[in-house]
Amino acid sequence: MDEDPEGGEKTASAYQFRRHLTIIQAQTELLLRDTAELSADRRDALRRIQRVSAELNGLVERIQTASESGHARAVPIVSAPETVHRILVWSTNPHLAALVADDPSYYSGIEVVHTDTADDAVEMLRSQSFEYVLVDAIWPETTGVELISELSTMETELPPYVLISLYTETTTPIALALSGVISPTISSEQFTQALQPFVETPATATVAGFFTEHPGGVIAERVESSIGTPQELATTLTETEIAADVVCLDPEVYRRLSARDIDGLRTIAPGNGRPLLAVAPTEADPYDRSWIPTLGGRQFLHRPPDLTDLITQLLAQHPIPPTASFEYL
Numbered sequence: 001m002d003e004d005p006e007g008g009e010k011t012a013s014a015y016q017f018r019r020h021l022t023i024i025q026a027q028t029e030l031l032l033r034d035t036a037e038l039s040a041d042r043r044d045a046l047r048r049i050q051r052v053s054a055e056l057n058g059l060v061e062r063i064q065t066a067s068e069s070g071h072a073r074a075v076p077i078v079s080a081p082e083t084v085h086r087i088l089v090w091s092t093n094p095h096l097a098a099l100v101a102d103d104p105s106y107y108s109g110i111e112v113v114h115t116d117t118a119d120d121a122v123e124m125l126r127s128q129s130f131e132y133v134l135v136d137a138i139w140p141e142t143t144g145v146e147l148i149s150e151l152s153t154m155e156t157e158l159p160p161y162v163l164i165s166l167y168t169e170t171t172t173p174i175a176l177a178l179s180g181v182i183s184p185t186i187s188s189e190q191f192t193q194a195l196q197p198f199v200e201t202p203a204t205a206t207v208a209g210f211f212t213e214h215p216g217g218v219i220a221e222r223v224e225s226s227i228g229t230p231q232e233l234a235t236t237l238t239e240t241e242i243a244a245d246v247v248c249l250d251p252e253v254y255r256r257l258s259a260r261d262i263d264g265l266r267t268i269a270p271g272n273g274r275p276l277l278a279v280a281p282t283e284a285d286p287y288d289r290s291w292i293p294t295l296g297g298r299q300f301l302h303r304p305p306d307l308t309d310l311i312t313q314l315l316a317q318h319p320i321p322p323t324a325s326f327e328y329l
Helices: 005-032 040-069 094-102 118-127 144-151 188-195 217-222 230-239 251-256 259-266 307-317
Strands: 086-090 111-115 132-136 161-164 180-182 207-211 223-227 246-249 267-269 276-279 291-293
Touching: 005 040, 086 094, 086 118, 094 111, 094 307, 111 118, 118 144, 132 144, 144 161, 180 188, 188 217, 188 291, 207 230, 217 223, 230 251, 230 259, 246 251, 251 276, 259 267, 259 276
Parallel strands: 086 111, 086 132, 132 161, 180 276, 207 223, 207 246, 246 276
Antiparallel strands: 180 291
16 A cells, blocks of 8 residues: 555654744743743743643644544643643542642633542542542552442442553652553554654564563463563563663562663654553453553653643543543553
């Protein structure tokens, strides 16, 4: 099949546009570090520049994805309060909670509510209206998919949800972590689709896996695996240089890694990232998917996102309409 020259030009233009936006975002971030020397008006102006740049980045992502898939997807834009009024963030991340509590007026008129307990999440969803629920992908004793499955049994309708995957040191901003969750029983086609956003040649990409028990199936065919205890594997990941294009982990190993270890594993070079995929059962997902992307999806940003960036990227990259079938990225 002949390549579409117009499609190639659009992709190249989108890349250049987003590259320039990233530079703008990075420069405003540098200016905001010296907040003591800035007036309140100038700080607000820089934050508006950041917010608009993030929204434009999401819009370019939406247009490019629609062009590549051949049809437009219903992607809400974060700046449109008539589309998204309220978002529930269900997360144990302390920095994320502090951001939500810091200045609710910062999010373009969208109300962001935070909770870190299941009981509060259930009560809020029963008594209040939310357009989206953002849920931690990995919890100390469970996964976000399992928690969402439990919520889906409620009498009230579950809003569309997106998994988030973040880590922070106590004094640092949000940093990206997992790129997605894949099922141990994923098909070969779905596995290729899961790798598509991250690597140039998904069919031939090298994949390393670190599991307490081998998941088998397609994972066994495609992944060069190491099996052992979570502590042994975490030590291997910390002390050994991994050369694979993609790294798969089970939740037990992932939990053993520190923020510094994850950052070293994910970041190959400045501006050059490597996807980390959690391998965990996804049968509990109400949308019946074997590949569920998280925040760390396509973007390997030079700077960690703030909450506006987080919401913009999530809504632009991973919309999940409750009445529509999921379109693999």
